[in-house]
Amino acid sequence: MEDQHPQICCDGVSPCESKGYSADNYDPDAVEESEDTVTSGSREVSPAGGPTLPILQKIVDLSSKIKVLKDEHALVCNQVKEIKNCSFVEPEMSKALQLLNTELGTLKRQYLEESSERKRLYNENIELKGNIRVFCRCRPLNQAEVGNGCASVVEFDASHDNELQILSTDSSKKHFKFDHVFKPEDSQETVFAQTKPIVTSVLDGYNVCIFAYGQTGTGKTFTMEGTPENRGVNYRTLEELFRSSESRSRLMKFELSVSMLEVYNEKIRDLLVDNSNHPPKKLEVKQSAEGTQEVPGLVEAQVFNTDEVWDLLKRGYSVRSVGSTAANEQSSRSHCLLRVTVKGENLINGQKTRSHLWLVDLAGSERVGKVETEGERLKESQFINKSLSALGDVIAALASKTSHIPYRFSPSVKTFCI
Numbered sequence: 001m002e003d004q005h006p007q008i009c010c011d012g013v014s015p016c017e018s019k020g021y022s023a024d025n026y027d028p029d030a031v032e033e034s035e036d037t038v039t040s041g042s043r044e045v046s047p048a049g050g051p052t053l054p055i056l057q058k059i060v061d062l063s064s065k066i067k068v069l070k071d072e073h074a075l076v077c078n079q080v081k082e083i084k085n086c087s088f089v090e091p092e093m094s095k096a097l098q099l100l101n102t103e104l105g106t107l108k109r110q111y112l113e114e115s116s117e118r119k120r121l122y123n124e125n126i127e128l129k130g131n132i133r134v135f136c137r138c139r140p141l142n143q144a145e146v147g148n149g150c151a152s153v154v155e156f157d158a159s160h161d162n163e164l165q166i167l168s169t170d171s172s173k174k175h176f177k178f179d180h181v182f183k184p185e186d187s188q189e190t191v192f193a194q195t196k197p198i199v200t201s202v203l204d205g206y207n208v209c210i211f212a213y214g215q216t217g218t219g220k221t222f223t224m225e226g227t228p229e230n231r232g233v234n235y236r237t238l239e240e241l242f243r244s245s246e247s248r249s250r251l252m253k254f255e256l257s258v259s260m261l262e263v264y265n266e267k268i269r270d271l272l273v274d275n276s277n278h279p280p281k282k283l284e285v286k287q288s289a290e291g292t293q294e295v296p297g298l299v300e301a302q303v304f305n306t307d308e309v310w311d312l313l314k315r316g317y318s319v320r321s322v323g324s325t326a327a328n329e330q331s332s333r334s335h336c337l338l339r340v341t342v343k344g345e346n347l348i349n350g351q352k353t354r355s356h357l358w359l360v361d362l363a364g365s366e367r368v369g370k371v372e373t374e375g376e377r378l379k380e381s382q383f384i385n386k387s388l389s390a391l392g393d394v395i396a397a398l399a400s401k402t403s404h405i406p407y408r409f410s411p412s413v414k415t416f417c418i
């Protein structure tokens with residue numbers, strides 16, 4: 001019977017050292033495969049009557065493939081056994097979870113420490129540059145000025161972007177220094193780039209205020225409001241606040257709301273209320289129980305995106321008191337104040353902040369005689385000048401760090417200092 005089995009070579013044994021199957025080296029997979037290969041293949045018979053060398057080689061190859069597969073199978077079986085053994089998996093998993101939680105806690109703590117350090121350094125840097133900063137922007141000559149043959153009396157120093165000189169009528173030059181000077185060709189974007197770092201401090205919980213101050217017709221409203229095609233500081237600020245708050249959204253949740261008011265002839269008027277059908281509500285600055293200055297009854301509209309902001313700003317600008325003067329066709333006759341309230345909540349430690357950003361377009365300072373004002377315009381000018389002079393006193397007192405700051409001298413100034 002033994003002789004009926006074909007003699008095959010395997011395990012690297014050479015044909016001349018061939019051996020037959022026995023009960024000890026029997027491999028059912030290998031035999032099945034071998035038999036199939038030998039019986040179904042075109043039988044090539046060696047001169048001695050056994051299979052030829054190519055077939056033997058195929059069998060050798062298949063045998064080693066089967067061995068590899070068997071080893072892999074044994075490995076997978078062991079893995080399945082391990083997975084089925086829950087008493088092994090659960091403690092391992094809860095240990096891993098515990099480790100991950102500890103690591104997460106450490107990372108959170110480090111993140112909080114890093115972000116409060118960032119906040120401290122950022123705002124320290126702002127303070128080092130000066131808590132009160134003054135920029136000067138010179139507008140280009142307008143068509144009327146060009147038509148009248150006017151020439152610019154402002155000279156800029158190319159090597160100092162914080163200085164300018166004014167040519168006086170007697171040909172002498174007056175030298176002025178600011179924190180930065182913007183030239184007539186500087187865009188709205190360039191102007192905003194300088195204010196942006198201060199603006200983002202409000203997200204860190206600091207109160208910030210930006211005033212546009214200057215003679216009538218010099219470009220205050222253009223700088224703060226801008227035009228739909230060329231938007232100013234107000235819109236760009238809110239755009240930046242949305243962008244910045246989004247980029248911090250993994251750590252902080254922010255809520256932004258907007259109020260708009262004007263101080264006209266020393267009276268406060270809410271610009272977000274439609275007063276067309278009834279007399280405007282009387283608004284006043286009052287001290288709250290917490291000691292902060294508030295305007296009770298002032299509309300505070302929550303905003304979620306820049307489209308909503310633009311709609312609100314347009315609404316407010318459209319009802320602002322403007323009039324035509326000799327110096328400016330569309331002169332603002334009131335101080336316009338845009339207040340952005342930022343409420344922040346730290347999502348990790350629950351700490352809350354509330355801060356205000358005031359963006360103020362002051363009415364133009366003017367020499368009453370020069371702008372030929374009379375009647376209602378004259379009364380407006382007197383109020384404007386009185387409040388601006390009171391504001392000048394407050395800023396001078398703040399800058400010289402005197403103990404008494406004359407906030408209460410004018411209702412407008414009281415409003416600016418809320």
Ligand SMILES: Nc1ncnc2c1ncn2[C@@H]1O[C@H](COP(=O)(O)OP(=O)(O)OP(=O)(O)O)[C@@H](O)[C@H]1O
Nearest residue numbers: 139140216217218219220221222328331332363364
């Ligand atoms: N940087 C500028 N580039 C181009 N045009 C400007 C610039 N600044 C101001 N203007 C234009 O000059 C005119 C007067 O500007 P604006 O109304 O902003 O002055 P203002 O200082 O707000 O005046 P007022 O105090 O009378 O309200 C406007 O037509 C405005 O578009």
